Amino acid sequence: MKTIKHILLFIKNIVVQVKRKWISLPLLFVFPIIAVGLVITIIASFFYPDEQQPIQIGIVDLDESDETQLVTDLIEESSQLGSYIQVHKMKEKEAQESIGNNEISAYIIFPNKFTKSLYQGHPVELPIVGNPKKQMDSLLIREIIESVSRHIRASQANILTINYFAKELGMNDEQRNELVFEQFKEFVFYTLGSNQIVNERDITNQATTSPFHYFGMGFWFICLSIWLFIIYNYLYTDSHLRMKQRVRLYGVTELQQIIARIIVSMISSLLFCGILFFSIDKLLDFELSVPDYSKGIMLTVLYSITLLGILAIIEVVIVSNKLRLLAQSIVLLMSLVVSGAIIPVIYYPQWLQGLVTYSFTYETFYWLIEMLLNNRIFIDFLPISIMASIAISTLVGISLWKERVID
Amino acid sequence: MIDIIKTRFIHWKKQRISLLFWLLFPMICTIFIIQLITAIQEDSQIPVGIVMEEDTVLANHLYAKIKNTPILRVVNVTETEAKQKVESHELDSAFVIQEDYEENIKKGKRNWLIKSYSSNLSFAFTPVKEMIISFVQEETGRSKTAHTVHDLSTDSEIKFSWEEVTKKAKNIQVEEDLLLTTFSFANTPNASKDPNITPVNTWGIWAVLSLLSTFLIFDWVIKERKSVLLLRYPFIRFSIKSFLLRNLLLYTMLLFFVDIITVILFHYVLNESLTLAGIGLLFMYRFMINLGAFLSGLMFHRLMSYYGFSFIITMFISILSGATVPIDGLTNRFPWIVIYNPLYSFLEQEWFNPWLLLLLLVVILWRIKGVKYNA
Amino acid sequence: MLEVHSLSKSYGNKTIIQDISFTVQPTEIVGLVGENGAGKSTLLSILATLLKPTKGTIALENLNYLSHRKLLREKIGFVPQDIAIWDNFTVEENMIFFEKLSWKNKNNKELRQLCLSMNLDKWKEPVKNLSGGMKRKLNLAISLIHDPELLLLDEPTAGIDLKSRKEIGSYLKSLATEHEKMIIYTSHDMDEITSICDRVLCIGQDAFYQNLLESSGKPLLAF
Ligand SMILES: Nc1ncnc2c1ncn2[C@@H]1O[C@H](COP(=O)(O)OP(=O)(O)O)[C@@H](O)[C@H]1O
């Protein structure tokens, strides 16, 4: 009873304090939205290259044989590589300048005697020069060039095979050379038509399963976490040892102050999050029902308790302010990375995926996505409830133990 | 100055563990992060579902090839499972090796040999599809070759079987694996077959971490301007401004010394280049963040607010500078971001550093008049 | 010699000190009394060059306060009301720290002697473990490192035990007589004031202190 009275007293005290610093409140609200918005934009733009601004690649033909000219012309004209990529023929010098001016992401060089070497079976090197300022593009280009060169390798082997059997069949040199060039062209076109191999089926029967919904939720979830972190620390007051001792004389424990801060941070973060969710829902429309809302709120509350509990444990354990903030930020950052809110967890290594399932952030985000994007009705609250209780009881245990030890 | 050093040493002796921690923190943490990301990246796999509708040599061959690709993690599924798992995003995408795959290839057909399932959450679909196409294309191309040879030999008595030709083609491809692609970045000396294109940048991470640690180390600017101690400064040999500036110089020397160790360590551990120009730029960066931390310290009276500010500024700069996550997507759309990036000069090896000049100007103005120290 | 001539100080239109004149000679200890908020600390700050007076002139050894601030500070020792030392340092480290920054060079032995002469013997002890009296002594010792001519103390004996108080008192006395310093200090302890000070300056129109002083027989400074 007395404990609750004390906590209420502290909450009142915090409210009074915050009222004095009200100017910083909008900042607390806006700052995470801006920061997280930036990060999400960056990541999403990586996965979703802008079709308005396709990746620009240069092709430098130093060989200038009939074959390379045919190939480079075809590549430049066709959109075989998809609408994300645009290819331009250029001179080597131009290409170097274009990289310097950040106009292209990479260029490929068909070296001197490229065709001749291929026909004769000499090794050839196909250098790709990437733009260090566009490393992400380069990653993608390299993947694609890898496939393209596999095509070239296969075609080359096939042409050499035909050449071999033509010789076996006693064809004369002139005829054979003609045949080989014919076959070369054949194979170029054959390769360009290779996308007929796959019959693509799109699975998008649900309106809400769009990347926007996924990243929208991710954005919201990260904002929630950062708000909890920032507000909790914003309410931290560095009371002197003497003050602490005096306060303890009234039977007040550090734990009660911490719980008061946890409650205030949670309520204000939930408020902020409500506003943010409302805005995101207006934009994306998650088609939620009333029970969905109550489950969502339940999940959010349990999550907030766990996160704040962990932050508070760190605060009790680490005395130095600088170190405490560092430890809390690292824990927060790590938990967010494994939650899947930034990058979907399925792309992580398997050992990491195994570990991730124990993380409370993953647990929360997984069920949020299941509920909002995949229309799951049943939500397993058990794991996150257990995690929340562990966090809180550890906090209580450690701070009571610490209080006893100091006395 | 010797006296200032001696007084500073008394402080440093008192906080040696904390000081040492924050001095080494950027260096050690960078190495750790790089190793961690490399490990994660090496083990990262795209989960792809494969449905086998037939059990033939060619189909199994394709399956084995896909399975042996390091960046893919193959999950065996039925077609129904595939659809459902792609939909719930447990798989990035799924591919069905269709019935009559081998027979069709042998007949020289190639259309719709494979069926794919993907959703708009299938981030890796395009590269994976391209890769599988190139695998299949190898087979169909050989089959086409066999048919071409068959056509060539219609008038001849010598006949070659389908198996014979494809085997020969395969052998040629293996024996004469002649086409190499090499990758290098412009302005870097050596190209390599397997360059380490990581989306992370060692010096970028270091720059951000050392920004944070520098700000936290510079809490002395606040501690030593505590109001009680302010009363002592009029009765010492130095004016408070000159006292603070001399200490700034001393901290700059200490931190730069650690930076030099960092350069050497990174050179040996992470294969970063070690050049004189690099060290010059590093010094400019060091000087810039020290001035920044110094001036920020002067603006604050409460340690906690200053720490909060340090973390927030680090977070923003780390996002906007592209030091931690590549921001190509952002700078392509908003090129002006580059101009406001204080890490630009250091990370892009640019000698012109407007932030350094600006901060230097502010400090000089502060020294000659301006801001009252206890305002 | 310290000469103060018709000194006034006001904040806005609130006048704290009005038209005071007095002189202090070497070897003299002057007590400063007055109720809380009367302006004692303000006056000391002005004499320490930390605040500018609204009106009036001050000179120390014929150096005018308006034109020789820097030079004067070398001759002034100021002991602030709040304890201004490094809490995490030992006594030794505190002394060395401020010696390095001071105008005068003193070796370790001299510094130690300075502390010993007021019975501060815990040389290697971290300051945070010291008693209030010890901290006060250290606070005073630091201000004496550069051998100032004029010593200004703001409640140097506030809130400490009788023994330390006596030790500080007798130390100040010896400082004035043997080393010919001028000392001005404030205190609320009448016994202390009457036993140590040669003269007493009472600020504020306060009959209570004036009566107290008259009954003690100490000469009151004329305004
Ligand atoms: N910066 C200031 N601005 C306005 N009033 C001040 C300022 N500093 C002190 N005062 C006022 O001057 C008066 C004298 O203060 P002080 O010299 O500290 O008194 P004492 O030391 O005798 O207790 C007090 O009433 C105080 O409120």
Ligand SMILES: [Mg+2]
């Ligand atoms: Mg006072």
